[in-house]
Amino acid sequence: MKALAIDLGGSHATCAVVGDHLILASQAVTTDGTRGLKPSLPVLAETLMAMMKRSGVSAADCSGLAFSFCALVDSRTTKILSTNQKYDDARDLDLQGWAKREFGLRLRLENDARMALLGEHYAGAARGYDDVVMITLGTGIGGATMIGGRLLRGKHAQAGCLGGHIPADFEGNACTCGAIGCTEAEASGWALPLIAQKWPGFAQSGLAKEANVNFEALFRLAEEKDSVALAIRNRCLQVWAVGTVGLIHAYDPEVVVFGGGVMKSADIILPFVRSYVEKHAWTPWGKVRVRAAELGNNAGLFGSIPLLAEPV
Numbered sequence: 001m002k003a004l005a006i007d008l009g010g011s012h013a014t015c016a017v018v019g020d021h022l023i024l025a026s027q028a029v030t031t032d033g034t035r036g037l038k039p040s041l042p043v044l045a046e047t048l049m050a051m052m053k054r055s056g057v058s059a060a061d062c063s064g065l066a067f068s069f070c071a072l073v074d075s076r077t078t079k080i081l082s083t084n085q086k087y088d089d090a091r092d093l094d095l096q097g098w099a100k101r102e103f104g105l106r107l108r109l110e111n112d113a114r115m116a117l118l119g120e121h122y123a124g125a126a127r128g129y130d131d132v133v134m135i136t137l138g139t140g141i142g143g144a145t146m147i148g149g150r151l152l153r154g155k156h157a158q159a160g161c162l163g164g165h166i167p168a169d170f171e172g173n174a175c176t177c178g179a180i181g182c183t184e185a186e187a188s189g190w191a192l193p194l195i196a197q198k199w200p201g202f203a204q205s206g207l208a209k210e211a212n213v214n215f216e217a218l219f220r221l222a223e224e225k226d227s228v229a230l231a232i233r234n235r236c237l238q239v240w241a242v243g244t245v246g247l248i249h250a251y252d253p254e255v256v257v258f259g260g261g262v263m264k265s266a267d268i269i270l271p272f273v274r275s276y277v278e279k280h281a282w283t284p285w286g287k288v289r290v291r292a293a294e295l296g297n298n299a300g301l302f303g304s305i306p307l308l309a310e311p312v
Helices: 038-055 088-092 095-103 112-123 183-187 192-198 215-223 227-251 261-280 296-302 304-309
Strands: 003-008 012-019 022-030 065-069 072-074 079-082 107-111 132-137 141-147 255-259 289-292
Touching (some): 003 038, 022 038, 022 296, 038 095, 079 088, 095 107, 107 112, 132 227, 192 227, 255 261
Antiparallel strands (some): 072 079
């Protein structure tokens, strides 16, 4: 089975031709979520055409086009439900019609975190497990859930994919979703500069000298024993661990898979989360495994194969 795939983020998209357990060709292109999705569609089509040429695959060889989108979608109706301030025009676009016109293919649409979980279940860290929670740590915090080998979607297509909006502090920071103290508002890439600037002693910390206050700088300075960086890092670890226990209690997984750019520091994150889960998760049947994702940025691309194979 072969597929065309688009994995759309807030500032870039990866276009690919995917085969069984293999990325045949891929290329990242720049997009601008503030301008909307429609201006990027010609570039995405042109890039996919180039990837087909590079891989020697035609549209007729493919089962469809899988489109991974960075917000809430309903895969059953191929509708984008909420964009959360990215690609605000996307809700009004007929992506199914666009795929048919450009490639003669059907299109399946899915949330990016769910696509990553499909990919990890198909070819990565969740192989062999049918009850899985995936958490992605990056600019935001994504989540997806699989029960009995099938993605959990729910009546309104929100079930299982709002892991970043599990409450962690009822007196915490305002979140982009409108709630207070979500795990994303307390320990994500977009929230980190705001958290750091309010932290006591920030002006004297090495973080104040960084051009970008991001997780790479935070973990590096924490290892150098910068007291502010260490305190913020430890609080982020606590937030992620608390959120993980909440997801375990909600969805009863065998394994929790962590992905996203912040997992460059997996050697620090995973032992902390594992220890917290072992102490605090109520799982009398045994221990939930906590693992790092294996496919990196390609997880959502690999998810195209199982998504297109799903019965609609």
